[in-house]
Each structure stands twice: as C-alpha cells, then as structure tokens.
Amino acid sequence: MIDHIPAGNALTVLKICGISGKEGNTISIAINVPSSKAGRKDIVKIEDRELEPQEVDIIALIAPNATINIIRDFKVVEKNRVKLPKTVKAYPRCINPNCVTNTKEPVEPHFIIRSEEPLRIRCYYCHIVMDKDDVIKNL
Ligand SMILES: [Zn+2]
Structure with missing residues (x-):
C-alpha cells in the first residue's frame, strides 16, 4: 500500500508501476482523501505485488512524503517512507x-x-x- 501520495497523483503512481489494470491484481485507489497532515492525499493499494527499487525511486520524485506499507494477513508488517534518490x-x-x-x-x-x-x-x-x-x- 502506498500512502501519503499528494492528492491527484494516484494515477501517476500506477503509471510508474506500469499497472494498467489488466494484470489481474486487486487494486484499490482512493483519491482526495481528507488527511490531517496534508489536507488531502491519495492512497494506492496493490495486492500481491512488491515494488521494484527503481519504481520506488521514481515514486519518491513525485511523492516525496509517501510511505510504502507492506501488509500481510491484514497487518502492516513493514512501513517505509520513500527516500529521494541521488x-x-x-x-x-x-x-x-x-x-x-x-x-x-x-x-x-x-x-x-x-x-x-x-x-x-x-x-x-x-x-x-x-x-x-x-x-x-x-x-
Ligand atoms: Zn538529456
């Protein structure tokens, strides 16, 4: 799950991951969700798919405050904030x-x-x- 995406950028994040929707994974997208920190934010949840490091680097460019949560059995097992690459x-x-x-x-x-x-x-x-x-x- 990719959280804290700047509002309106969820579809760009899917594009970075090369996801068209025809892959068969369950994908949930929330756009313009009220957020106490950012006012509004987007959230993208992609099931059964780990992100490549290269994809995470590009996501960091357009969503520098994004967090990537890895969820297994309905529990967040890992929570990482993206880091801007050099x-x-x-x-x-x-x-x-x-x-x-x-x-x-x-x-x-x-x-x-x-x-x-x-x-x-x-x-x-x-x-x-x-x-x-x-x-x-x-x-
Ligand atoms: Zn050039």
Missing part, C-alpha cells in the same frame, strides 16, 4: 529531443536530483533541467 536511471525520458538518450544510441536516461521542493532533476548527458510536470509527462 540519481534516477531508465525513467523518465529527457525533454531535450537532441539528447543522446533520445537518439538511436543505446544510452538510457540518467538524471541527477538537484532539489526536492520544488523538484528539479538534471540530465546527466545534456544538462537540461526538468521539473515535476516534465517528469510526469515523460514517464
């Missing part, structure tokens, strides 16, 4: 069409995290800086 690889795509990662070269995207709030990430190759909207659009 770099992310493979996703998102670079917004610079001339970047080496957007050519036919076998070079995967690689970004350095510059700041958390507001989010700024810099392409390792072409040095272009992307914000949160750029990240969400290019997942």
Whole structure:
C-alpha cells in the first residue's frame, strides 16, 4: 500500500508501476482523501505485488512524503517512507529531443536530483533541467 501520495497523483503512481489494470491484481485507489497532515492525499493499494527499487525511486520524485506499507494477513508488517534518490536511471525520458538518450544510441536516461521542493532533476548527458510536470509527462 502506498500512502501519503499528494492528492491527484494516484494515477501517476500506477503509471510508474506500469499497472494498467489488466494484470489481474486487486487494486484499490482512493483519491482526495481528507488527511490531517496534508489536507488531502491519495492512497494506492496493490495486492500481491512488491515494488521494484527503481519504481520506488521514481515514486519518491513525485511523492516525496509517501510511505510504502507492506501488509500481510491484514497487518502492516513493514512501513517505509520513500527516500529521494541521488540519481534516477531508465525513467523518465529527457525533454531535450537532441539528447543522446533520445537518439538511436543505446544510452538510457540518467538524471541527477538537484532539489526536492520544488523538484528539479538534471540530465546527466545534456544538462537540461526538468521539473515535476516534465517528469510526469515523460514517464
Ligand atoms: Zn538529456
């Protein structure tokens, strides 16, 4: 279960996890839930699916306060707050069409995290800086 997602970002989190709904897992989504801390928040619950570290890193970019709860037999057995990584690889795509990662070269995207709030990430190759909207659009 992924809790404390900024309101309105639940569907982006599912996209990061590559979930279309056709996988067969039971998925519950709550959007704009009243929260004492954040005012409103989203919650995503994916059954029978562990998150890959790479997915958790990207979730941390758009939901830096998210917590990932692992539930077994209706009990929370693990509760981890996401940590902003120093770099992310493979996703998102670079917004610079001339970047080496957007050519036919076998070079995967690689970004350095510059700041958390507001989010700024810099392409390792072409040095272009992307914000949160750029990240969400290019997942
Ligand atoms: Zn680039």
